[in-house]
Amino acid sequence: MVGLGLNSVDLITVVAEYPTANSKQRLQRFARLPGGQTATALSVCARLGWRAAYLGRFGGDDLGAFSRESLECDGVDTSGAETIPGATNQFAVVLVDARSGERTVLWDRDPALTIEAADVRRDRVVASRIALVDCHETAAAAQVARYARQAGVLSVLDVEKVRPGITDLLQHIDAIIAAEAFPTELTGYESPGSALEAMAREFNAPLLCVTLGADGSLARCDGREIRTAAFKLPCIDSTGAGDAFRGGFAAGCLRAADEHLGIEEVLTYANAVAALNCRALGARGGMPTSEEVDRLVASRL
Numbered sequence: 001m002v003g004l005g006l007n008s009v010d011l012i013t014v015v016a017e018y019p020t021a022n023s024k025q026r027l028q029r030f031a032r033l034p035g036g037q038t039a040t041a042l043s044v045c046a047r048l049g050w051r052a053a054y055l056g057r058f059g060g061d062d063l064g065a066f067s068r069e070s071l072e073c074d075g076v077d078t079s080g081a082e083t084i085p086g087a088t089n090q091f092a093v094v095l096v097d098a099r100s101g102e103r104t105v106l107w108d109r110d111p112a113l114t115i116e117a118a119d120v121r122r123d124r125v126v127a128s129r130i131a132l133v134d135c136h137e138t139a140a141a142a143q144v145a146r147y148a149r150q151a152g153v154l155s156v157l158d159v160e161k162v163r164p165g166i167t168d169l170l171q172h173i174d175a176i177i178a179a180e181a182f183p184t185e186l187t188g189y190e191s192p193g194s195a196l197e198a199m200a201r202e203f204n205a206p207l208l209c210v211t212l213g214a215d216g217s218l219a220r221c222d223g224r225e226i227r228t229a230a231f232k233l234p235c236i237d238s239t240g241a242g243d244a245f246r247g248g249f250a251a252g253c254l255r256a257a258d259e260h261l262g263i264e265e266v267l268t269y270a271n272a273v274a275a276l277n278c279r280a281l282g283a284r285g286g287m288p289t290s291e292e293v294d295r296l297v298a299s300r301l
């Protein structure tokens with residue numbers, strides 16, 4: 001699996017309750033942890049036993065060095081990634097509500113880290129079985145998807161927001177996995193099912209899916225809806241749950257190709273990965289092993 005998109009360093013603060021304006025409270029916990037949509041999905045996939053390579057950009061500062069090292073420690077190949085001298089690595093301040101594990105993310109990204117379509121190397125993309133992109137830099141992501149489709153490589157999109165160029169990107173993707181608010185924002189339909197149906201009419205992706213947090217996921221494949229329930233586990237921190245779902249989905253697809261599994265089993269696997277990822281602080285704190293996921297999936301059978 002190869003991924004082009006965001007990496008980040010998350011400055012995570014755990015608070016007793018979400019702060020109101022002009023209030024003060026003591027932090028329950030503070031940690032500096034690795035994150036980022038694509039980087040986290042790749043780390044999860046590697047933890048599940050598959051080869052993964054990152055093609056994004058790091059800042060030339062301490063945060064960038066920390067982010068690169070975190071991926072390498074998780075077994076992700078970063079030889080195709082760049083470090084940009086003088087640039088600050090992307091970072092985020094994450095407020096975690098200790099009562100529920102829900103989080104609020106405040107982030108910043110240096111423009112020098114921007115990746116253009118011309119920066120994408122075809123040989124890096126076509127050497128993989130799955131190409132994952134996020135929606136932050138749509139032109140570069142679309143170029144990855146075009147290379148992937150030409151070579152018969154499965155392309156997966158992690159999309160959370162309507163951005164310039166998003167329609168072109170969606171036209172080239174095989175598996176669109178959207179954050180909960182995206183289908184409605186794109187189509188205007190309030191119902192996730194109606195929104196996915198509208199997207200299916202406009203785009204030629206074989207699979208469309210929306211993650212629904214505690215309600216699991218809803219997918220549309222071959223003209224039918226697939227509802228997959230979430231696994232009910234204690235949630236310490238939901239940061240990175242969606243990213244883990246995408247990493248689990250990619251791992252599930254790789255496994256499905258080898259073991260002849262169906263899309264329902266892949267989606268169940270992805271939901272299990274996401275649930276387990278919430279059991280510890282940080283986007284990657286709860287990353288499960290393949291054995292842990294198998295045990296959780298088996299508990300539902």
